[in-house]
Amino acid sequence: MIEIRWHSRAGQGAVTGAKGLGDVVSRTGKQVQAFALYGSAKRGAAMRAYNRIDDKPIINHAKFMLPDYVLVIDPALAFTDNITENDKPETQYIITTHLDKTELIAQIPELQDKKDRVHVVDCMQISLDTIGRAIPNAPMLGAFVKVSGMFELEDFLESMKRVLAKFPQKIIDANMAAITRAYNEVN
Amino acid sequence: MAEKMELNDVEVWDGNYAAAQALRQAQVDVVAAYPITPSTPIVENYGAFVANGYVDGEFVMVESEHAAMSGCVGAAAAGGRVATATSSQGFMLMIEVLYQASGMRLPIVLNVVNRAVASPLNVRGDHGDMYAGRDSGWVQLDAFNAQEAYDLNLCAFKIAEDINVRLPAMVHQDGFLTSHTAQNVYPLSDDEAYAFIGDYKPVDEMLDFSKPVTYGAQTEEDWHYEHKAKQHRALMDSYVVIDRVFEEFKAKTGREYKRVESYMMEDAEVAIVALGSTVETAIQAAQELRDNEGLKAGVVAPRCFRPFPFNEIRDVLANVKAVAVLDRSCPMGAMGALFNEISAAMYTTPSRPLITNFIYGLGGRDFSLDDAKHIFREQKGHADVGYITTPIQQFSGLRGPKLGFYETKRSK
The missing domain is CATH 3.40.50.920 (Rossmann fold)
Known part of the structure; x- marks a missing residue:
């Protein structure tokens, strides 16, 4: 069982990202779960989304999890939200930021002892450059593909194209570019 | 004629979308709805399916949940396959009409996406609304995940519309925990799903002008008691049909359901x-x-x-x-x-x-x-x-x- 927690603001696409990831992963024959905690949240409010991935049907409906991956798609939430909650020794962090890794870690005391498990990528800039709007979910998926090593980039892009099939070609192309660039830039 | 939708063997759907797909595949004639969180996407998606030609039906926008269920009662009495969805406060406002629907023996399918009842206001899942429906004379089926929300909707039409039941049915799922949780769902094709449910067979439909009927008549102490006892008996005895529909569903899909x-x-x-x-x-x-x-x-x-x-x-x-x-x-x-x-x-x-x-x-x-x-x-x-x-x-x-x-x- 792999468990993933997304930290996002309502409107940044964490729910779509989590569901999109679930959709892609289901095409590899795995069982998936994607859900979110947003209640009656307003756009811009901090919220969390979750994924579970397993080989057998997922029947745990609890919100509580010890995440294997924490994906932070809003730069400020790395500072204001409790992103290391329920951390375990293997938890990997992918954080969107314009800072380099050392600068970021220096400013967040909770990450000091987890340096080798922190990865950074500027999903905001990447989505602005490729999609034209600050929708950081697609680049985060690219970074996750790289860090998790769970898929080949080409296979992931192919599946993602099918998930996005209802959108115009221009939007599909922009998302592919965002995923690819984040895959290459995350470190 | 409605267009068919191509579905994958495995889809990643949340409980709301799974229920909406079942309503589409059942080719529901009328949905009268006043959307409320967390059940909104069920009727919203049905509306989109109608607009895009995937259902040959009517989406009726009304001014309240009381009116929504009233519209469903009217459409069902007229002789159509009818469904809607609600939650929480909306369910509470529907309650008066729920008893009308069951007393008139109208096989409406209501998706109840369970949500806490105010006050204090809360949009998240608990079973306060489901419990409030337990004396309303409806069949109540409970889904534990999105797959089951889909499956039980298909079964609900078949159970409710059976000539030996002819009672409305609710399909419950947990607000957010099921309704907004996407998971692997294995749908039937449009043809298979529709063949399983079958064509709607109207009984004493009001639009049959050659045979006028009355719905919702008044009975005082002379007959009310007998009507209610008969209705209770129909619901008690509906287990025979429920078991048979579950058997048929298993034969078709391999997925087994039991009343317990x-x-x-x-x-x-x-x-x-x-x-x-x-x-x-x-x-x-x-x-x-x-x-x-x-x-x-x-x-x-x-x-x-x-x-x-x-x-x-x-x-x-x-x-x-x-x-x-x-x-x-x-x-x-x-x-x-x-x-x-x-x-x-x-x-x-x-x-x-x-x-x-x-x-x-x-x-x-x-x-x-x-x-x-x-x-x-x-x-x-x-x-x-x-x-x-x-x-x-x-x-x-x-x-x-x-x-x-x-x-x-x-x-x-």
Whole structure:
């Protein structure tokens, strides 16, 4: 069982990202779960989304999890939200930021002892450059593909194209570019 | 003629979308709706399916949930296949008309995405609305995940419309926990799904002008009682059709449903009885306790909340020593409703297991594996000493001082 927690603001696409990831992963024959905690949240409010991935049907409906991956798609939430909650020794962090890794870690005391498990990528800039709007979910998926090593980039892009099939070609192309660039830039 | 939709063998759908797809595949003629969180996407998606030519039906926008169910009653009496969806406050506003629909024997399908009832206002899942419908004369089926929300919708039309039932049916799923949780769902093709449900067969439809009929007539003490007893009997006896529809569904899909689901109950010493998505969490907890602590735990879940499966409950709990019945609704001044019904059933058996009541998960409070394990271990404690060692009603996951009510009078 792999468990993933997304930290996002309502409107940044964490729910779509989590569901999109679930959709892609289901095409590899795995069982998936994607859900979110947003209640009656307003756009811009901090919220969390979750994924579970397993080989057998997922029947745990609890919100509580010890995440294997924490994906932070809003730069400020790395500072204001409790992103290391329920951390375990293997938890990997992918954080969107314009800072380099050392600068970021220096400013967040909770990450000091987890340096080798922190990865950074500027999903905001990447989505602005490729999609034209600050929708950081697609680049985060690219970074996750790289860090998790769970898929080949080409296979992931192919599946993602099918998930996005209802959108115009221009939007599909922009998302592919965002995923690819984040895959290459995350470190 | 509606367009067909190509579906993959495996889709990743949440419970709302799964239910909406089932309404589309059933080719529902009329949906009258006043959308409310968290059930909104069900009717929203039906509306989109109509607009895009995937359903040959009507989406009727109304001014309230009372009007929504009234519109459904009118359309069903006219002779159409009818469905809608609601939650929480919307369900409460519908209640007056729910009794009208069942009394008129109109086979409407209502998706209830369970949500807490205000005040205080809360959009998240508990079973307060589902429980409020339990005397309304509807069949009530309960889905524990998105796949089941899809499957049970297909079954609900077939059950409700059967000439030997002709009663409305609700399909329940947990708000957010099921309605907004995407998971692998294995749909039928449009043709297979429609063939399973079958064409709608109108009975005494008002639009048949050659045979005028009256719906919703007045009866005083001369006939009201007989009508209500007959309606009660129809609901009691509907289990025959429910079982048959579940059998047919299994033959078609391989997916098996029973009016009472049971898991690891063959040799269980202690059991949790619950409804909704909690059932699956409890199954995982029971499995882990068996694997790691050798605790013989099992789970029992009424799939069919109405008609209440009194006999099947007695059979499945016949050999357990201690049972925790979980109510995700605040009973306000009494024991939980499910606790009362399970206790009443078991009181008429020789085994009379030790039964306690847990209130939990109100307003969407998380119910974790550890919460379920704690409850199982406590039941084991009761079973070992032969009496209830805790208050009979407790609150799981409540902050603040421990809250409990009533001591057992069975201790030695």
